Amino acid sequence: MEQIKVLIVDDEPLIRHALSTILATDQGIVTVNSVQNGQEAVTYCEAHEVDVVLMDLQMPIMDGIEATKNIKSLEDSPEILAITAFSSDDYLVPVLVAGASGYLVKDTEPGEIIKAVYSVHNGSAAISPSVSADLITAVRNVQRTPQDTADLIDDLGLTNREMQILGLLSEGFNNTETSRRLNISEATVKTHMAKIFMKLEVRDRVQALIAATRLGLIEIPRDA
Known part of the structure; x- marks a missing residue:
């Protein structure tokens, strides 16, 4: 079975380690690398095959929203799953506009994180219960008369x-x-x-x- 290649992006070493540990419990997922800011994420995605990026939003050098824009501009870009301490729509809206397919808060249960990785990889939306899943659908299906x-x-x-x-x-x-x-x-x-x-x-x-x-x-x- 081909594994889902995941890149972890977070400026906190403890969070990177925790996410790696969670993903390692599922045989269908492999963490290909973990980096500490958005610029490193963009550089890695330009040179390597990645299926899903777990993207923090507040980071030095380049934040997660800017990194998401840059990564989604790449040919055959990976899916972006934002994972942050903030459930506010002040962060939610910009990262969805930038191209993210999902939005999780960091207190999400490990099993839900794994499920979210599979969901975005399969082309579905993934979002924490603290924010509305309908928002992603609304963002993607705008029609105006x-x-x-x-x-x-x-x-x-x-x-x-x-x-x-x-x-x-x-x-x-x-x-x-x-x-x-x-x-x-x-x-x-x-x-x-x-x-x-x-x-x-x-x-x-x-x-x-x-x-x-x-x-x-x-x-x-x-x-x-």
């Missing part, structure tokens, strides 16, 4: 400012970054977000992104 979109925006009562904020949300902007971009206070951004949640009948930013994308109100940017 301009006139229908305009009519829906009017029916929902979404203002131009609220649409601006949804657009920035789709690009991975958090409230602070949005306030700076639009030159309004962070409190005002939060007020607009609350109105967006009400109009879309959702509870949080991730659900708003999913709903807005499914409805065709926004389009997740994709790298060429």
Whole structure:
């Protein structure tokens, strides 16, 4: 049986060792290398065959989001499985936009990590229960009809400012970054977000992104 070749990318030696130990328990997976930053990951993937990259997001020299963009630009690029301490959509959205197929938090059970490696290798999404699996589907299956979109925006009562904020949300902007971009206070951004949640009948930013994308109100940017 051909093994799934995995590259581990994390700046913490303890995490790299722990992930290697977990993957070694499955005979269908082999860790081909472990590196400590995104630049080393890109360099390795340029020169070696890799099936799946376990990618940390916060690292020195080059972070996981930038590394994901660079790796996914390669011909026959490996699948990227982000694995991080953060379950916030501030990290989730940008790495999915960059091309990751999955997103795990580091407290994920060992068996679920192994299952996720198989899932992304087989072309499926893999995501921790703490974030919504529907988000990956939404990111990948955007379809828009301009006139229908305009009519829906009017029916929902979404203002131009609220649409601006949804657009920035789709690009991975958090409230602070949005306030700076639009030159309004962070409190005002939060007020607009609350109105967006009400109009879309959702509870949080991730659900708003999913709903807005499914409805065709926004389009997740994709790298060429």
